[in-house]
Amino acid sequence: MKLIVNRPGLPNIQLDVSSSTTIAEAKNMLSVKECLNPDRFYLSVMQNELNDSITIGDVAVGGSDETAVDLVMEKRGVFVKNIGDGKYLIYGTKTSFQVISIDQDEGSAIKTNVFGIATASEEKDGKKTYQAKIYKANPNHRNKNYRQIKIEGSGKQIKVIKVKTDGAEKELIPLNTLTFDEGQNNPTTGGPDAKEFALPVFMFLTMAGDLIKTVLEMA
Numbered sequence: 001m002k003l004i005v006n007r008p009g010l011p012n013i014q015l016d017v018s019s020s021t022t023i024a025e026a027k028n029m030l031s032v033k034e035c036l037n038p039d040r041f042y043l044s045v046m047q048n049e050l051n052d053s054i055t056i057g058d059v060a061v062g063g064s065d066e067t068a069v070d071l072v073m074e075k076r077g078v079f080v081k082n083i084g085d086g087k088y089l090i091y092g093t094k095t096s097f098q099v100i101s102i103d104q105d106e107g108s109a110i111k112t113n114v115f116g117i118a119t120a121s122e123e124k125d126g127k128k129t130y131q132a133k134i135y136k137a138n139p140n141h142r143n144k145n146y147r148q149i150k151i152e153g154s155g156k157q158i159k160v161i162k163v164k165t166d167g168a169e170k171e172l173i174p175l176n177t178l179t180f181d182e183g184q185n186n187p188t189t190g191g192p193d194a195k196e197f198a199l200p201v202f203m204f205l206t207m208a209g210d211l212i213k214t215v216l217e218m219a
Contacts, residue, residue: 003056004068005030005043013071019057023050030071043069078115078137079146081107085154090116090132094178096186099130109146113137116178119155127182133174137162 003026005013015029023043031038043050045059050069060067080089082102089100091110100108116132123129137147148163149172160172 002066006070017056021056023054024052041073044072045069077111078113078149079109080149083152088118088130090180095184097180130180134176135160135172
């Protein structure tokens with residue numbers, strides 16, 4: 001049985017596997033063959049990360065001898081340091097987000113390169129709302145370290161600055177301004193455990209493929 005590993009912009013990789021080979025075992029094979037750190041990448045299907053305990057047989061469709069997955073290098077994200085007054089670092093979506101309070105001269109690392117900065121919050125009925133400017137720091141594909149971001153100033157005068165590896169600085173321009181409401185927030189949606197819901201989809205596709213194969217054989 002062949003596992004085809006797709007890599008954007010690079011040749012595909014073929015691994016000899018069996019239906020009982022786990023994703024963790026496949027990652028170890030890739031680690032040896034391509035000199036990759038298994039902690040720096042994951043395998044996915046239909047943009048869903050595959051849990052290490054899932055087997056190749058779980059994701060094979062229609063009993064095929066070949067199964068394709070995508071190799072995704074882990075994004076390190078950004079490290080944000082606040083130079084001015086206290087602020088809020090926000091990441092996620094409008095209905096599933098996390099808020100980190102960062103005081104002066106404090107910093108925090110997040111595993112995304114898209115984030116929001118709010119300088120104040122409003123509270124109503126025990127729930128806070130934040131109006132945040134959204135920024136994006138392009139990932140550095142040559143370096144797996146966190147992008148370094150610093151925030152200067154206070155209130156409407158803040159500057160969000162990307163510090164490059166050579167020390168050069170570039171001010172980031174906000175992409176948008178969004179309101180984040182804790183009353184509409186479900187931070188568990190799309191979280192780390194969301195990948196577990198991918199397996200029933202694969203199983204359904206496998207059953208559908210087997211059914212189609214049976215119908216064709218009977219015809």
